[in-house]
Amino acid sequence: MTNAARATFGGRLDAAVSRFGALCVGIDPHPGLLAEWGLTDDPEGLERFAMSCVEALAGHVAVVKPQSAFFERHGSRGIAVLERVLAAFAGGPTLTLLDVKRGDIGSTMDAYADAYLAIGAPLGADAVTLSPYLGFGSLAPALDAAVDAGRGAFVLARTSNPEGAPVQLAQWAGSSVGQTMVDAAAARNAGAEPLGDVGVVVGATSDHGLDLSALGGAVLAPGLGAQGAGPADIAARFAGVSGIVLPSASRSVLAAGPDEAAVRSAAEALRDELAAAA
Numbered sequence: 001m002t003n004a005a006r007a008t009f010g011g012r013l014d015a016a017v018s019r020f021g022a023l024c025v026g027i028d029p030h031p032g033l034l035a036e037w038g039l040t041d042d043p044e045g046l047e048r049f050a051m052s053c054v055e056a057l058a059g060h061v062a063v064v065k066p067q068s069a070f071f072e073r074h075g076s077r078g079i080a081v082l083e084r085v086l087a088a089f090a091g092g093p094t095l096t097l098l099d100v101k102r103g104d105i106g107s108t109m110d111a112y113a114d115a116y117l118a119i120g121a122p123l124g125a126d127a128v129t130l131s132p133y134l135g136f137g138s139l140a141p142a143l144d145a146a147v148d149a150g151r152g153a154f155v156l157a158r159t160s161n162p163e164g165a166p167v168q169l170a171q172w173a174g175s176s177v178g179q180t181m182v183d184a185a186a187a188r189n190a191g192a193e194p195l196g197d198v199g200v201v202v203g204a205t206s207d208h209g210l211d212l213s214a215l216g217g218a219v220l221a222p223g224l225g226a227q228g229a230g231p232a233d234i235a236a237r238f239a240g241v242s243g244i245v246l247p248s249a250s251r252s253v254l255a256a257g258p259d260e261a262a263v264r265s266a267a268e269a270l271r272d273e274l275a276a277a278a
Helices: 009-020 031-036 042-059 069-072 073-091 106-116 136-149 162-168 176-187 229-236 260-277
Strands: 024-027 063-065 095-102 127-130 152-158 198-202 219-222 243-247
Touching: 009 069, 009 095, 009 152, 024 042, 031 042, 042 063, 042 069, 042 073, 042 260, 063 073, 069 073, 069 095, 073 095, 095 106, 095 229, 106 136, 136 176, 152 162, 152 176, 162 176, 176 198, 229 243, 229 260
Parallel strands: 024 063, 024 243, 063 095, 095 127, 127 152, 152 198, 198 219, 219 243
Antiparallel strands: none
């Protein structure tokens, strides 16, 4: 498939949300959750957990978000499990958003792009999270590779952790740093239909104070469920978004496991609650 013919990430995300509703389910195999599922905290337990999530969620939700750190903590065997998870979803109707929060400059950013976003990337997902706090421009190799491969990226803008506020709310050229990241993403998305390929990450657990009306892309809104945000909070805090709001939940859905049907039902119930509150 040529670059011109390859479907854009924005278009595929728009189609997935239209089909399955606006919900992203995190695949977060942290030790406590493995224990709750009666699994060992090792590569074998990790694989059983992760592949159960594939069976429960593939073809039932718009997006899944594997958290790379919980795979990486098991070393090379854990990363091999992550590769299998991404491969299991590849080409299917449920998109993958790999939560890696990578960000660097020059040849190092090129290397991250090769790992996650380039055509044929060994850890290629439909999209990844990126950290822009070496400057939004430093992400260009990753964003360019994503476009070439029909992938996308979600750039951190206003996270919900209190440690982020001194950086993200700092003023520069009359705007907060977080707003500057949103505006830069909007510039990348200008003219894209139905949706640009560059989204932003904005926490759902508190008022964010950002103008998202010109983004033209998706907002990943983590914090739904166990972290405290409810469907009504999502509707209120992201009312002015131009594009898709993609609330993200993990523990509140995965706590229904290890039964795969129960995990699927929990995800579908939360999706329906979000739709009713919108």
